[in-house]
Amino acid sequence: MSKQIKMSNMKKEVMILTGVGQIGMAIARRMGYGKKIIVGDLNPESAEAVCRILNEAGFDAVPVEMNLSSRESILNLIAVAREHGEISMLVNAAGVSPSQASIETILKVDLYGTAVLLEEVGKVIKEDGVGVTISSQSGHRMPALTIEEDMLLATTPTEELLSLDMLQPDSIEDTLHAYQMAKRCNVKRVMAEAVKWGERGARINSISPGIIVTALAIDEFNGPRGDFYKNMFAKCPAGRPGTADEVANVAELLMSDRGAFITGADFLIDGGATASYFYGPLKP
Numbered sequence: 001m002s003k004q005i006k007m008s009n010m011k012k013e014v015m016i017l018t019g020v021g022q023i024g025m026a027i028a029r030r031m032g033y034g035k036k037i038i039v040g041d042l043n044p045e046s047a048e049a050v051c052r053i054l055n056e057a058g059f060d061a062v063p064v065e066m067n068l069s070s071r072e073s074i075l076n077l078i079a080v081a082r083e084h085g086e087i088s089m090l091v092n093a094a095g096v097s098p099s100q101a102s103i104e105t106i107l108k109v110d111l112y113g114t115a116v117l118l119e120e121v122g123k124v125i126k127e128d129g130v131g132v133t134i135s136s137q138s139g140h141r142m143p144a145l146t147i148e149e150d151m152l153l154a155t156t157p158t159e160e161l162l163s164l165d166m167l168q169p170d171s172i173e174d175t176l177h178a179y180q181m182a183k184r185c186n187v188k189r190v191m192a193e194a195v196k197w198g199e200r201g202a203r204i205n206s207i208s209p210g211i212i213v214t215a216l217a218i219d220e221f222n223g224p225r226g227d228f229y230k231n232m233f234a235k236c237p238a239g240r241p242g243t244a245d246e247v248a249n250v251a252e253l254l255m256s257d258r259g260a261f262i263t264g265a266d267f268l269i270d271g272g273a274t275a276s277y278f279y280g281p282l283k284p
Contacts, residue, residue: 011085012036012060016077016121017093018068020050022214023134024093026248031091031255032059036084040066040077041094068094068113069105071158074120082124089255090121090131090204098175099223106175107167110182115158118193118204127201130255133190134247137210137270138176139183141277153181154188161185176225183208187266194264203263205254210270211241235281238271 015032017024020041028037037054039061041047047063054061064080067073081087095110114133121131145153145166152164165171172178190206197204211217211233220229233241250267253259268274276282 013088013126014038014081014085015089015091016040016081016087017061017091018066018077018117019092019094019134020046021093022244023209023212023247024091025050025053026244027091027093027132027251027255028054028059028061029057030248030252031089032061035060035089036081037061038064038077038081038084040064042067066094068117069108070113071116071120074113074117078120078124086126086129087121087124088126088129090117090125090129090133091251092117092131092133095134097220098179099220099225101175103169103172103175103178106178106182107162107172110179111167111185112158112161114182114186115161115189118189119158122193122197122200122202122204125197125200125202129197129200129202130259131197131202131204132251132254133186133204133206135186135190135206135208135266136179136183137208137268137274138180139187139208140268140274142177142180142184145184150184150188153185154192190266191264198263203254203259205259205262205264206266207247207250207254208266208268208270209242209247210236210268210273212247213241213243217241232273232277232282233271236271236273236276237280238273240271242269242271 013035015035015037017028018040039047039051044065051061051063064077066077187206190204194204250269
């Protein structure tokens with residue numbers, strides 16, 4: 001018994017998981033065994049429920065209430081994580097959708113919040129640490145930005161991001177446009193942060209899933225753009241939506257030693273929907 005107690009009190013490497021959806025859980029199951037998993041979410045009951053599922057499956061997870069739109073809340077999450085050991089992995093699967101939130105909320109959570117999380121974790125990630133952030137195919141659909149605009153999204157100090165002219169109300173058409181801008185920013189911030197993470201011997205990448213069967217996707221299917229999304233996966237080369245485990249397959253590569261030469265990259269996993277959007281039956 002004393003040996004078991006001693007083992008449970010030993011500090012482990014820590015994985016931070018933000019967001020309690022199917023994609024984050026699938027990645028945590030692949031990469032989180034043997035680590036302390038700190039599960040951060042805006043809804044504490046949801047975080048507790050995910051931790052209960054993980055712990056009953058042999059993992060070691062702890063819930064933390066976390067608001068991705070708040071730097072203070074993000075710093076608290078990181079502080080809690082560091083109490084348990086060195087942070088070696090980040091899985092950022094938190095966010096909102098165009099059908100769930102306002103333009104302001106989308107930009108504050110998915111754009112600003114993700115940028116702050118990558119920045120702050122990058123300051124403390126251990127050597128050989130690794131992270132993935134879940135972006136979206138939406139960032140690949142919008143027209144190309146200028147080199148200057150991409151530079152601004154990638155390198156503007158986080159506390160100045162939401163003040164950029166391109167993110168002001170008169171420049172954002174609707175919630176989908178806000179979401180696309182947020183996801184484009186995610187990919188650009190990952191590229192810029194990869195340089196900084198690399199100085200610590202760590203790696204960071206993004207994954208841009210298409211239609212994945214999750215609670216968030218079901219909300220989209222039943223929302224005002226439901227027919228659009230159903231048509232999208234019907235006419236993509238794969239002919240179907242994806243699964244969280246298929247996204248986790250990519251994350252497992254990126255977060256393992258097999259992906260040691262991959263950093264600052266974005267991986268589009270959408271069943272070919274974006275290809276069809278530009279060059280096939282989904283072309284507008």
